[in-house]
Each structure stands twice: as structure tokens, then as C-alpha cells.
Amino acid sequence: xxxxxxxxxxxxxxxxxxxxxxxxxxxxxxxxxxxxxxxxxxxxxxxxxxxxxxxxxxxxxxxxxxxxxxxxxxxxxxxxxxxxxxxxxxxxxxxxxxxxxxxxxxxxxxxxxxxxxxxxxxxxxxxxxxxxxxxxxxxxxxxxxxxxxxxxxxxxxxxxxxxxxxxxxxxxxxxxxxxxxxxxxxxxxxxxxxxxxxxxxxxxxxxxxxxxxxxxxxxxxxxxxxxxxxxxxxxxxxxxxxxxxxxxxxxxxxxxxxxxxxxxxxxxxxxxxxxxxxxxxxxxxxxxxxxxxxxxxxxxxxxxxxxxxxxxxxxxxxxxxxxxxxxxxxxxxxxxxxxxxxx
Amino acid sequence: xxxxxxxxxxxxxxxxxxxxxxxxxxxxxxxxxxxxxxxxxxxxxxxxxxxxxxxxxxxxxxxxxxxxxxxxxxxxxxxxxxxxxxxxxxxxxxxxxxxxxxxxxxxxxxxxxxxxxxxxxxxxxxxxxxxxxxxxxxxxxxxxxxxxxxxxxxxxxxxxxxxxxxxxxxxxxxxxxxxxxxxxxxxxxxxxxxxxxxxxxxxxxxxxxxxxxxxxxxxxxxxxxxxxxxxxxxxxxxxxxxxxxxxxxxxxxxxxxxxxxxxxxxxxxxxxxxxxxxxxxxxxxxxxxxxxxxxxxxxxxxxxxxxxxxxxxxxxxxxxxxxxxxxxxxxxxxxxxxxxxxxxxxxxxxxxxxxxxxxxxxxxxxxxxxxxxxxxxxxxxxxxxxxxxxxxxxxxxxxxxxxxxxxxxxxxxxxxxxxxxxxxxxxxxxxxxxxxxxxxxxxxxxxxxxxxxxxxxxxxxxxxxxxxxxxxxxxxxxxxxxxxxxxxxxxxxxxxxxxx
Numbered sequence: 001x002x003x004x005x006x007x008x009x010x011x012x013x014x015x016x017x018x019x020x021x022x023x024x025x026x027x028x029x030x031x032x033x034x035x036x037x038x039x040x041x042x043x044x045x046x047x048x049x050x051x052x053x054x055x056x057x058x059x060x061x062x063x064x065x066x067x068x069x070x071x072x073x074x075x076x077x078x079x080x081x082x083x084x085x086x087x088x089x090x091x092x093x094x095x096x097x098x099x100x101x102x103x104x105x106x107x108x109x110x111x112x113x114x115x116x117x118x119x120x121x122x123x124x125x126x127x128x129x130x131x132x133x134x135x136x137x138x139x140x141x142x143x144x145x146x147x148x149x150x151x152x153x154x155x156x157x158x159x160x161x162x163x164x165x166x167x168x169x170x171x172x173x174x175x176x177x178x179x180x181x182x183x184x185x186x187x188x189x190x191x192x193x194x195x196x197x198x199x200x201x202x203x204x205x206x207x208x209x210x211x212x213x214x215x216x217x218x219x220x221x222x223x224x225x226x227x228x229x230x231x232x233x234x235x236x237x238x239x240x241x242x243x244x245x246x247x248x249x250x251x252x253x254x255x256x257x258x259x260x261x262x263x264x265x266x267x268x269x270x271x272x273x274x275x276x277x278x279x280x281x282x283x284x285x286x287x288x289x290x291x292x293x294x295x296x297x298x299x300x301x302x303x304x305x306x307x308x309x310x311x312x313x314x315x316x317x318x319x320x321x322x323x324x325x326x327x328x329x330x331x332x333x334x335x336x337x338x339x340x341x342x343x
Numbered sequence: 344x345x346x347x348x349x350x351x352x353x354x355x356x357x358x359x360x361x362x363x364x365x366x367x368x369x370x371x372x373x374x375x376x377x378x379x380x381x382x383x384x385x386x387x388x389x390x391x392x393x394x395x396x397x398x399x400x401x402x403x404x405x406x407x408x409x410x411x412x413x414x415x416x417x418x419x420x421x422x423x424x425x426x427x428x429x430x431x432x433x434x435x436x437x438x439x440x441x442x443x444x445x446x447x448x449x450x451x452x453x454x455x456x457x458x459x460x461x462x463x464x465x466x467x468x469x470x471x472x473x474x475x476x477x478x479x480x481x482x483x484x485x486x487x488x489x490x491x492x493x494x495x496x497x498x499x500x501x502x503x504x505x506x507x508x509x510x511x512x513x514x515x516x517x518x519x520x521x522x523x524x525x526x527x528x529x530x531x532x533x534x535x536x537x538x539x540x541x542x543x544x545x546x547x548x549x550x551x552x553x554x555x556x557x558x559x560x561x562x563x564x565x566x567x568x569x570x571x572x573x574x575x576x577x578x579x580x581x582x583x584x585x586x587x588x589x590x591x592x593x594x595x596x597x598x599x600x601x602x603x604x605x606x607x608x609x610x611x612x613x614x615x616x617x618x619x620x621x622x623x624x625x626x627x628x629x630x631x632x633x634x635x636x637x638x639x640x641x642x643x644x645x646x647x648x649x650x651x652x653x654x655x656x657x658x659x660x661x662x663x664x665x666x667x668x669x670x671x672x673x674x675x676x677x678x679x680x681x682x683x684x685x686x687x688x689x690x691x692x693x694x695x696x697x698x699x700x701x702x703x704x705x706x707x708x709x710x711x712x713x714x715x716x717x718x719x720x721x722x723x724x725x726x727x728x729x730x731x732x733x734x735x736x737x738x739x740x741x742x743x744x745x746x747x748x749x750x751x752x753x754x755x756x757x758x759x760x761x762x763x764x765x766x767x768x769x770x771x772x773x774x775x776x777x778x779x780x781x782x783x784x785x786x787x788x789x790x791x792x793x794x795x796x797x798x799x800x801x802x803x804x805x806x807x808x809x810x811x812x813x814x815x816x817x818x819x820x821x822x823x824x825x826x827x828x829x830x831x832x833x834x835x836x837x838x839x840x841x842x843x
Contacts, residue, residue, distance in 0.1 A: 027569075027593035083796060091793050096606060103510060104493075105643065136739075143732035144790065213590050261588045263628045264638040264646060266688065267675040270542055271703050329824040 001082060003114030003123045005038035005074075010194040011185050013041045014055045015113045015155060015201040017063035022208040023109070026256030034085055034100055036072040038124065048192055055197055055205075071098050079129045087140045104145035109153070109254040113201065116156030118179055119164075135165040142168040149242070151254040155200045157182040160236040172242045172249075174222070176200030177233035184232050199231045213256050219246035347727055349391040349720060351382075352770035353482050354432045355474065357399045360410050362439035363463035364401065365470060373400035378471075382485040389492050389724065391485075395478055396770060402436070410436060410460075415444055416699060419454035426458055430552075431712055431772025433481055434458040435474065450695040453480065455707045476693070481709040483716040487686075491721035507642040508686035511718040511725075513784065514555035514607040517543075518645075519677070520599060521668075522566045525618035529652055530663040533614070535560045538670035546678060546705030550685075552776070553714055557605065568615065569594035572624055581617070581624045583649075588626070588639050591647065610684060611645035612677045616652060616666065623651040638676045646680035648673060678705055685714060715776045719767060722779035726760045729786040736795070749792050756785035 002016035020035055041053050042064050053064040072081055084090050085100050102108060114121060120128040141147055152173040154162050159175030166173065176183040176198065185195035186202045197205075203226040211217055223237050223246070239246050252258050359372065375398045382391040402410065409421035418436075426434045438444050440463050445452050451473060452460040459481070461473050490508070509515070519539070523531050539558055547556045568591045572581035583591070599611055617624040625633040626649060640646035650673065652666050682688070687710045692698065701707045730753065737743055759782035766775035 027590070029593060029597035031596070080796065084793070087796070088791050089793050089796050090791075099606070101606070103643075140732070140736065143735070144729065213593075257593050258589045259592050259641045259644065261585075261592075261639050261641045262683075263585065263588075263626065263634050264636045264640050264648075264676060264680050264683065265634070266683065267636055267679045268682070268705065269700055269702065270671055270675050270678070325821055325825075329821055329828070332828050333824055 001036040001077070001110070001112045001114075002038060003077065003112065003121060005040055005077075005124050007041070007044050007046045008194055009038075009114070010041055010053070010192070011197050012113045013037055013039070014053055014063060014197050016111065017053055017068065018055045018061075018197070018201065018205050019111050019153075020068070021063050021065075022205060023255055026208075026211060026252060027213050028255075028257045030067075030069040031097065032257070033069070034071045034098070035069065036077045036082065036085075037070050038077055039070050039073040046193075054189065054192065069097070075124070077124060079123050079127050079133075082123075082129065083133065083137050086137045088144065088146065100146070102146050105148050106146070107149045107151070107254050108147045109151045111153045111155075112162075113155040113198065116154070116158055116162065118158050118161045121154070121156060121162060131162045131165040134162060135167060138166060138171060139168045142170075149244075149249075149253070153204075155183060155198050159183065160238075163238050166238070166241060169241055170243055171238075172219070172246070173238040175236045176226070176231070178236050181233040200226050200233070200235060203230060208251075208255065211251050211255065213252060213258065215250075215252060217251045219249040219251065222251060347389045347724060347764075349389065349488075349723070349764070350394060350768035351391060351483065351488075351716065351720070352394040352396055352768055353478055354427075354770045355395055355397045355478065356427065356432070356434045357397055357437065357470075357474070358402045358406060358434065359399070359437045359463075360402045360407060360439060360442075363437040363442075365463065365466050367467045368399075369467075373398065375399065382488050384485065384489045384492055391488050391492075391720070393478070393483075394768075394770075395474070397474065406436070410438060410442075410444065412444070415446075415452045415454070415460055415697070418444055418460065419452075419456065419458060419699065422458055423454075423456045426456075428457060428708070429771075429773065430715060430776075431482070431770060432457060433477065433709070435477060436460050437463050437470070440464040446697070448695065449697045451477070452697045453477070453699060453707075453709070455699045455701045455704070457481070457708050457712065480692075480696075482712060483720075487713065487717050488720055490686075491717045492724050509608065509610075509643055509684055511721045511783075512554060512608050513780065514557070514605070516605050516607050516609045517547075517556060517558045517681075518599065518609060518611050519558070519560040520611060520613045521560075521562045522595065522613055522615045523562065523564050524567045524616075525620075526564050526663065528619035528662050528664060529616055529666050531562075531616050531652075531666045531668060533562075533668040533673075534670060538674050542670075542674040542678065542703065542705075545703055546681070549704060549706045549711060550714075552711070552773075553718060555607075557607075561600070563598055566595055566598050567618075572617075572621055578625075581621045582627050582633070583624065584627050585629045589641075592641060592644065608643070609645075610681070612680065613645070613647040614668070614673055615647060615649050617649060619662075622654065624649050625651075636676050636679075638680065640680040640683060642684065645684070646677065648676050682706070682710075686717070687714065712772065715772055719763065719772070719776045719779045722776075722783045723760055723763055723767075726756055726779070726782045726786045729790045730756060733786075733790050733795075743795065746792070746794055749789050749794070752785045752789035752792075756782045756789060759785065 002012045004012045016035070016037060020033065023033065024030070041047060042051050051064065052062045055061050055063045072085075085098070088100065090099055100108075112121060114123070116122060119132075120130045122128050138150065141150075147170070149170045150172070152163060152166075152171060154174070155176040156162075158177060158179050158181065160178045163171075163173035163175060164179075177200075184199050186197045186199045188195045204222070207222065207225045219239075223235075226235050228234050242249075250258075364372070375396065378395045378397065380393050380395075382393050384391055403425075406422065406425055409425065410418055412418040412421060422434075422436065434457060436458060438460055442462065445460060445462055450462040450464075454460070459477050461470070461477075463470075519535055521531060521533055521535075523529060539560070543558065547558070550556065568583075570583060570587045570591050572583045574580075575582050595613065596611075599613075624637075626637055626639060628634050636648070637651070638646055638648035650668060652664065655664055682705070687706070699707070701710070733753070737745070759778045763775045763778035763782060766772075766778060
């Protein structure tokens with residue numbers, strides 16, 4: 001999830017897209033990724049190289065490419081949509097690619113980046129999500145067993161405050177900086193004119209470049225990524241809610257997708273000469289009328305529509321009481337004899 | 344947290360053929376007996392008790408005639424018409440020890456429907472032990488019930504099988520895909536529609552009680568496996584080792600188009616025809632021997648089978664070779680994988696048991712019963728967890744608004760779950776399953792209603808934080824004036840008394 005928009009937050013989009021690329025490279029297909037981006041970088045008029053988003057200076061790696069599948073873009077990246085995706089309380093018309101269809105055997109990786117503060121994360125400069133809301137959303141997910149294990153990575157200023165309030169089991173969290181510290185960006189690119197990446201994500205990506213789908217690297221190595229000397233901020237992590245020892249957790253458990261596979265040793269025997277086989281349930285041939293387009297835009301109705309009368313509600317008790325109080329005080333203070341001047 | 348006590352009643356009829364009645368019966372036939380055994384599910388919140396309601400009687404004349412048949416299979420078919428075939432019930436026929444109905448060395452024969460033939464001998468205790476074994480095989484075991492309740496059981500105590508099988512769902516989507524990475528060499532034709540109608544549809548018809556199934560198929564060209572197979576000089580074939588199999592699925596999955604499918608869980612069955620340059624391709628298991636089915640499956644996902652095409656007879660044969668896929672062989676493997684995905688495997692039987700193969704029906708009736716028992720228990724457990732967590736959510740956010748339809752769904756879910764539990768306790772599996780399905784639908788609809796987002800409801804401290812800075816400055820002069828009014832009124836009240 002990239003929670004920022006505008007040109008000067010280029011690095012957050014580059015962060016998210018780079019993590020997206022690594023995760024795809026390690027085997028997770030698009031149908032299992034929900035990508036939320038403001039997506040205003042590639043076609044931004046200030047982008048000197050349109051249709052690209054670079055993650056490395058000297059424009060070495062274009063992370064935008066041809067097969068980026070953004071599920072929530074631009075103004076759809078809101079706190080409400082994010083929480084709806086997590087908890088599953090989505091309106092029924094949402095397509096499958098915008099849903100999180102996880103079950104109790106799914107390991108979920110959540111990566112968030114943007115601008116944050118102590119206990120909150122800013123969404124698109126207009127709203128914020130607090131750590132309490134996030135913890136509650138995770139608890140809702142746990143109640144419905146929508147995850148087996150969850151890895152939460154956040155790269156924002158004071159990122160550690162976002163995972164302080166988690167209380168559901170099987171969650172591991174990583175943040176790029178502690179409370180009171182700022183996460184810094186990595187390097188500006190003079191050709192594009194903005195900072196291209198954040199430091200923590202840059203080093204995490206260097207670490208992930210060495211992982212391949214069959215690798216056995218574990219989480220403890222990920223915790224060592226980006227020490228204070230390189231990152232300036234102190235990355236933090238939280239494993240007390242996690243049941244397994246991080247030593248035994250493979251990176252590919254979250255970043256890649258290694259499925260459990262069994263060899264099929266049984267077959268059933270089918271009789272190929274069963275030409276006279278009749279189904280027990282006769283299939284009813286339904287005669288359906290030819291399909292037509294529904295009347296999608298009832299133009300006649302719209303043109304002749306009168307403006308809808310909004311029902312008038314009498315003012316509520318609070319407003320009435322307030323006005324009564326004000327009027328009473330006014331007349332008491334100034335004397336009732338003024339009434340006849342008004343009427 | 345709600346604690347659920349499941350009572351699972353299995354109606355069993357034990358029919359004794361002439362000459363097979365054990366001598367140590369406690370009462371003369373016919374009589375009925377109820378045996379209750381505790382099923383340990385290792386959970387503080389759930390417990391299950393299995394009630395075996397057995398009715399012992401002697402065989403009627405028509406049943407004797409049916410048992411006179413030459414082979415067990417014919418007897419089974421004839422007996423089917425004479426027995427109680429409601430879902431969940433079992434009928435056990437005890438034949439004399441010397442009967443030739445069961446082959447040598449076999450003491451128990453389990454038919455395709457809901458009956459079993461047991462060879463007498465060993466008295467009542469042995470008979471009880473056999474009954475116990477049969478109920479476990481044909482209805483449920485403590486392992487299958489524990490797996491169904493897996494949400495409520497701590498992780499460490501579940502067996503290996505617990506989370507492999509597909510979760511109970513209202514529908515499943517099955518996709519058959521043919522992967523042809525080398526269309527220049529092979530022009531592959533598969534008559535999938537006919538194969539589905541002949542072989543897959545019967546098994547899905549039988550499973551239609553459990554869920555809605557929809558089937559589609561596709562052909563993908565230039566879709567390669569993610570792993571390069573090794574060339575083995577001894578057999579001059581290519582081998583895919585067992586530990587590289589997990590990495591095969593992911594590169595293909597992106598192209599399978601499962602994002603366009605419905606919201607139900609998708610089961611993918613892939614048939615891979617290797618390239619000319621990598622033929623023949625065999626899958627190796629852990630010992631290094633090639634797998635006879637040349638197929639593997641992944642729990643909760645589906646299965647992949649490799650179909651080798653023979654090399655052309657002469658090197659000058661014109662490419663592409665036309666290939667007609669032998670759908671019977673393919674469907675045998677795919678349907679076996681489908682059964683394994685649902686958890687219906689045929690392993691671990693004592694050697695004296697003989698199971699009748701269900702043939703083209705794909706599924707024996709008692710296997711359907713097993714699925715229904717497990718799914719019913721799972722559904723009821725899910726309903727209770729969902730409603731409990733919904734109640735907790737409402738406790739936490741006091742001012743959440745529950746719409747009328749959400750409330751009615753909750754009431755319906757509770758009523759259906761209760762009726763499902765009651766039906767389970769009396770042994771009516773069909774109605775119990777239908778009630779549990781209704782309960783799950785209602786509870787999911789209530790829980791996942793889009794209006795229940797806690798973000799839409801402001802906690803009280805946020806309300807104070809917004810309104811206090813607005814109203815407090817305004818309220819200061821008002822309150823001071825009010826105080827002044829009250830003081831003046833009190834003074835005026837005192838003055839008249841003073842004046843007098």
C-alpha cells in the first residue's frame with residue numbers, strides 16, 4: 001500500500017512498486033496481490049521519462065513496466081477501502097481482484113509506506129489511519145481466521161508506533177524507525193528531480209535480490225537489514241505475538257509462495273464403455289429468452305425528473321435547547337422590556 | 344466464547360442372517376442399543392459425543408434371498424433396495440462364518456452404498472469392535488471431527504491431515520486446463536466436454552448435495568513449467584524431482600485466469616504436454632522412482648498431470664503431430680485428485696477389509712456421508728465463531744448501528760444452527776446439513792455486511808474532541824449568565840421576606 005500522492009512523494013510509489021516486483025519475482029501471482037497506489041507518477045506531467053518509475057539512480061531499474069496490476073488506484077486508496085479489504089466487508093459488486101480472499105492457511109504480507117507519525121499513518125493527505133484501528137482490523141481478521149500468519153512491514157517516520165497496539169496472535173511486524181525518529185530517503189536523482197527510494201526499503205530490496213524461490217534464509221537475517229549506520233534511523237521489529245521462532249521462519253514463507261505438494265498415488269478406475277449411462281438428475285433444459293442489454297441510462301426519466309423534495313425535519317432537541325438557552329439569557333440580561341421593541 | 348457440545352447420532356441397523364447370530368447376545372432379537380463414546384477433540388471450547396443407535400434384528404426372507412447371491416457385489420446391489428437409504432445411516436449384514444459370499448481372508452466388505460457385509464465369528468465383543476471400525480470408516484473418526492473443528496483447536500494438537508482438505512464452502516469452481524508449451528510440435532486435441540459429461544458430471548451430481556459446482560475448461564499455449572527437468576541418461580527421459588515440484592505451480596498460476604473466476608474456491612486441474620525437446624517427462628518421488636500416475640496435487644489448489652506423447656515413428660514425420668488425449672486415463676487421475684482434495688482417500692485399512700470401488704459414480708454413498716458429517720460439524724463451528732466475534736465487535740463499539748436485515752440474518756443463523764445441532768443429535772444427517780448450510784450463509788452475510796465497518800462509527804472520545812473546542816468558548820458566557828440569573832432569582836426570593 002502506498003499512502004501518498006503528489007509528485008514529491010515519488011519515492012513512496014517507487015518503494016511499493018519495488019516490493020511488488022520482488023514479491024512477483026519470488027512467485028506470488030497477481031491474483032494473490034492487492035496493490036494500492038495513487039499511481040500518479042508514471043503519467044505525471046513532471047515526469048521527464050513518462051510511463052516509467054525508477055527505483056535506482058541513473059535510471060537503472062524501471063519498476064513500472066508492462067505488467068503492473070494496480071487494484072486500487074488514485075482516489076480509491078482510502079482508509080475505508082483499506083480496512084474493507086482487510087476485514088472483507090466489501091460491497092457485493094466488488095470484482096475478485098479487489099478482494100482479499102484469504103483463508104486460515106494463508107500467510108499475508110502487508111507493506112505500507114508513506115508519511116506517518118506517532119500512532120497514525122497519513123492517507124493521501126486527507127485522512128489518517130490510527131494504530132488502534134489497524135490493530136482492530138487485524139483482530140477482526142483473526143476472528144474470522146482470514147490469515148495463518150501475518151507479516152507487517154512499514155516504512156514511514158515513527159513507524160514503530162503503528163505496531164505497538166497489535167494484540168492478535170501470529171503477527172510479526174517490522175518498521176523502519178522508532179517512535180521519535182524519522183525515516184530518511186535514500187538518494188535523489190538529479191535527472192528526475194526527486195528522491196527515488198527510502199533507505200529502509202532500499203536495503204530490504206538489496207537483501208531480497210539475493211533470495212530465490214528455494215532459498216532457506218530466515219527472518220532473523222531480515223531483522224539485521226539496514227543497521228543504524230546505513231539507515232540513520234533504528235529499524236524495529238516485534239515478534240512477541242508470533243508463535244514460531246523467527247529463526248525457523250523462511251523469507252519465502254511470506255515473500256514467495258512455496259506450495260505444499262503431494263504426489264498422487266491413487267487412481268480410480270473408470271469404465272470407458274458406459275455409453276448407456278443416465279444421470280440420476282435429469283437436466284432441465286430451460287428455455288431462456290435471448291439476452292438484451294438492460295436499460296442502462298433511463299434518459300427519459302432523468303430529463304423529466306423533478307428535483308427530489310428533501311423531507312423537512314424539525315430541529316432536534318439539542319439545537320432547540322441551545323437556542324432556548326441563548327434567548328433566555330439574552331432577555332434576562334437585557335431585560336424583558338426590550339421585547340416590545342422587537343415586535 | 345461459546346462452547347459447543349456436539350452430539351452426533353448414527354443410526355445403524357445390524358441384520359443377522361440365519362446361522363450368524365452370536366450365542367452371547369444379551370437379549371433376544373430384535374432389540375436396540377445405544378452406545379455413546381466420547382470423541383476427544385482436545386479443545387476446551389468444544390466436545391463431541393458419538394451415539395451409535397444400533398437396532399439388532401434378524402434378516403427378512405427377502406434379505407436372505409439377496410444374501411444368497413454368488414458374489415458380494417450382487418448381494419450389495421440387491422440389498423440396496425431393501426434397506427434404509429437415508430443419509431447418515433448404516434446397515435450391517437452379518438453373514439455366517441462359513442458363507443462363501445465374502446472371498447477368502449476377507450472379513451468385512453464395504454459396498455458402494457451404505458451397507459457392509461461382516462463375517463460372523465468371535466462373539467458379541469468382536470461384533471462390537473467391527474461395528475466400531477465400520478462406523479469410524481463410514482461416518483466419522485475423531486480425527487475427522489477434530490479437523491472439522493480445527494478453528495477451535497490449538498494448532499499444535501492437530502494431526503497432519505487437519506488443514507489439507509478443502510474447507511466447507513457453498514460452491515466450488517473446477518477448471519480444467521490443457522497446457523501446450525510447444526504447439527509447433529504437438530497439435531493437441533482433447534474432448535473435454537464429452538469427458539466432463541461422462542466422467543466428471545456423475546461425481547459432481549452426487550456432490551451437488553454438498554455444494555454448487557461449476558466447471559470450465561481452457562487451453563493455454565506457450566505456457567511452460569517454471570522448472571527445467573533433468574535429463575537422465577539411463578532411462579533417456581527427463582525427470583522432475585519431488586523437491587522441485589512446489590515451484591512448478593506459481594509461474595503457471597499467473598496465466599490461469601483465476602481472477603476472472605467466481606468468488607468460490609477454485610480447483611485447477613492442469614494437463615501438461617511436455618515439449619518435444621523435453622519428452623518423455625516423468626515425475627520422480629522422493630525415492631527416485633518415477634510416479635505411476637505422473638501427477639501431483641497441492642492441497643486446496645488442484646492437481647497437475649504430465650501427459651507424455653510418444654516420439655514420432657520416423658524422424659521425417661511432419662510436425663505438428665496430432666495428439667488425441669486419452670481422456671479416460673486423464674480423468675482417472677483428475678478424479679482421484681479431486682477425491683483427495685476433498686479428503687476422501689482410501690488408505691490405512693486393515694487387510695481383512697474389502698472396499699467396493701464406486702466405478703463411474705466416482706463416490707460411494709458412505710463417502711458422501713463422511714463428507715457431510717465433517718462439513719456439518721465444520722459449518723456449525725464456523726457459525727458459532729462468527730456470531731461470537733460479531734457480538735464481541737458490537738460490545739467493543741457501543742454505538743454501531745445494526746440494520747434490520749443484519750439482525751434478521753443473525754436470528755436466522757442462530758435458529759438454523761440450533762436446529763442443525765438438534766438434527767445431528769437425532770441422526771438426521773440430511774436435514775442437519777441443510778440447516779447448517781443455511782446457518783453459515785446467514786451468519787456470513789451478517790458478519791460481512793458492508794455497513795459494519797467500525798470506521799463509520801466514531802468513538803466517544805473523538806466526538807468530545809471535535810465538539811468541545813467548538814462549544815466550550817461559546818458556553819462560557821452562557822453559563823456565567825445562567826449563574827447570575829440564578830443568584831438574582833434567589834436574592835429576589837429573599838428580599839420580599841426581608842421587606843416584611
